[in-house]
Amino acid sequence: MLMKIFDLSSRELNLLIYFAQLRANEKEISITTSQIADFFKTSQQTASRCLIRLSKELGLVSWRSTRKGSFVQLNPLGLDILHQLRFELERALYPDLNIITIHGSVFSGLGEGKYYISRSSYMDSFVKKLGFKPFHGTLNLRIPPVDVDRLDLIRGSWPVIIPGFEEGGRQYGDVLCYEVKIPSLTARVAAIVPRRSHYGSNVLELISDVNLREALNLEDGSELTINYLLNQTSEYDK
């Protein structure tokens, strides 16, 4: 489950930041509870308890402890919290930023997106949560490096969550959507991040109530601009 920054104490939040600064999102790092306690000027017991809660209760870090020390790694949900915080902070410090524009170039995927979104359980949720029935296909966009930072900012915002399900013994995960606009197109469009917390990735899938390839006369390599509005009534506070 996606978690919100409100649900964390200041110390837990700061601990996630501390771990990320030590590159604990890339690899497991070695640390002791006393080191953490020293850094936060608190007791070793509190540091230990904090670590237990972050891993067992909240699932934000992977963690194993031995008699000689602890080993910690941020997991995707933990990184997600930090990106949420970044998003809220950017909105706080730059309230004039109302729109995030990113560019992408169209490319053909393996048709996986098409297969996934056409599962009826997903389809029903799309209609219910986004208010439109997607065309049975997705448009893949590759985002240039210079725009990935802004894409991560979008990922840090609270998504429309299309819940996962199980079908035929197979697990289908939650799908995270962000409603976007394509300039001079009235159609409803949403960007899909198929797997949770793929920060730094440079691909995006678009769904729409129309066939975007036809409507915009796109082919592989075509450039496309999408806009994300920051101050739309968000599901953040629900």
Next chain:
Amino acid sequence: MLMKIFDLSSRELNLLIYFAQLRANEKEISITTSQIADFFKTSQQTASRCLIRLSKELGLVSWRSTRKGSFVQLNPLGLDILHQLRFELERALYPDLNIITIHGSVFSGLGEGKYYISRSSYMDSFVKKLGFKPFHGTLNLRIPPVDVDRLDLIRGSWPVIIPGFEEGGRQYGDVLCYEVKIPSLTARVAAIVPRRSHYGSNVLELISDVNLREALNLEDGSELTINYLLNQTSEYDK
């Protein structure tokens, strides 16, 4: 006094973010404690106490309450907290960012900086805290808009604090310094932000143990590049 993000509870931090998103750093906003309580899914009483602590105890917001509601404005120290958080978060999410480069163009000030830094009490602190005796003058730099964002990032880091004092019935405030490097110059250099929390401002004063104008052969309008190293042993945890 400058405050650290560790000293705030999660709710206080989130409340500052919330206020800033409502543009409470520019102008006083009208809000009720029940609205805050709803937003954070807590009680009206807790919201009230939180507000009291943020204003009376911590001095991070200006606040007046009436029988009909409250009026809140972020003060510079509150904004400062958010920039500190942004700095730590950027270091967390982009740990490869080790150096911040900003450009500036030299201009002549009114000689105020020279007057200020040559107060003996400041001078003594410079030697003690920075480890060098500044040349009796400052170099003014004007930062182009595109680099102001990075300048704010530097301002969000924990500064070397040169304490203020009183002399002849006049108050001299704390001076905040950030040690920087000028490429291909071995001299010690520090950037000064004369007044606290001037986020968004586009000027900077440099002090150094040498006369920078002479050493670099600078005149008004000359371009200068300065580097700020992120992972220098920081005073952050002191």
Next chain:
DNA sequence: ATTACTACAAGACGAGTAA
């Protein structure tokens, strides 16, 4: 409506300590 007090409940913290 509001804000914010008091009183009590729930939760967090740290000292001591076992493993």
Next chain:
DNA sequence: TTTACTCGTCTTGTAGTAA
């Protein structure tokens, strides 16, 4: 050395309510 338990204390949140 570690981690992490128990337990007493202190802090923080909420309900009721006054202004």
